Amino acid sequence: MRARSAIVASGLVCELREVVLRDKPAALLDASPKATVPVLVEPDGTVIEQSLDIMLWALRQNDPDAWLPSSVGKVSAMNRLITDCDESFKFHLDRYKYPQRYGNVDRQVHRGHAALWLHELDAVLTRRSFLCGEKFTMADAAIAPFVRQFAHTDLDWFDIQRWPALRTWLLRWTQSTLFDGIMKKYPPWMEGQTPVLFPG
Ligand SMILES: N[C@@H](CCC(=O)N[C@@H](CS)C(=O)NCC(=O)O)C(=O)O
Incomplete structure (x- = not known):
């Protein structure tokens, strides 16, 4: 919810891969062996695996509603x-x-x-x-x-x-509306599927 909130607030769009925690896909474990969610993989392969760091990653790129502190x-x-x-x-x-x-x-x-x-x-x-x-x-x-x-x-x-x-x-x-947007349910991601965009 943290990561999704900041991505919505930033106006960025990501590919979203919904994970069922009792059935973690190999792609998640490959990207982040600690195997908690959320995990964000940047286009250059950099992995960000803490929700707060993902929030900062998004908001430092774009923060139209001034979510980041100003002093x-x-x-x-x-x-x-x-x-x-x-x-x-x-x-x-x-x-x-x-x-x-x-x-x-x-x-x-x-x-x-x-x-x-x-x-x-x-x-x-x-x-x-x-x-x-x-x-x-x-x-x-x-x-x-x-x-x-x-x-x-x-x-x-x-x-x-x-x-x-x-x-x-x-x-x-x-x-x-932010809450509605981040609570939207997605089917679990499967290898090879068409990418799902968030927000979509
Ligand atoms: N400090 C981490 C905690 C992440 C975390 O514990 N996420 C939970 C779900 S909200 C999880 O993935 N648990 C692993 C599991 O249940 O197998 C963060 O904020 O990103």
Whole structure:
């Protein structure tokens, strides 16, 4: 979702190869043995295998909506938010979602830790409409997919939390045309098929 968002925002068009994670094609493993998605292969064969790097790759070429921060201070603010998301929130989110994959940890404990950060985000979003200001930027696009995952793990619980600003922010994103564009489903890629373009 991160990579697709930035590609849509940049106006670039890529060939998209949808991968089913339990049946990874050899071409993915050849390009990127670490075998996670997304992976972007540039025309010269350079492989980019981190979602954030793919976002930067796209937005540094073209950023018509100014998703990238415009000052050093804003870069640090964005990096701090994304690092908190990827290093701490995601750790607890994974254990809240899949306690059995982590030795049957207590999912409520991890939900509690993750929720502390969501309280902080709600406080930020009470002061401004989006994470880094009054417009949607890379920080929102990078973080919203994980907040949505958290919400959908137990929607009834999420909905009764006192996070009005966070909920409004999430809803604005899930009701956007950007969200529709990145959620479009594609059949799994097969060797030799006609290339599928994204956005298509
Ligand atoms: N840090 C990587 C994480 C990528 C990642 O973990 N992707 C998941 C899917 S969202 C994956 O490919 N998992 C491998 C698997 O389930 O086999 C990034 O942001 O690109």
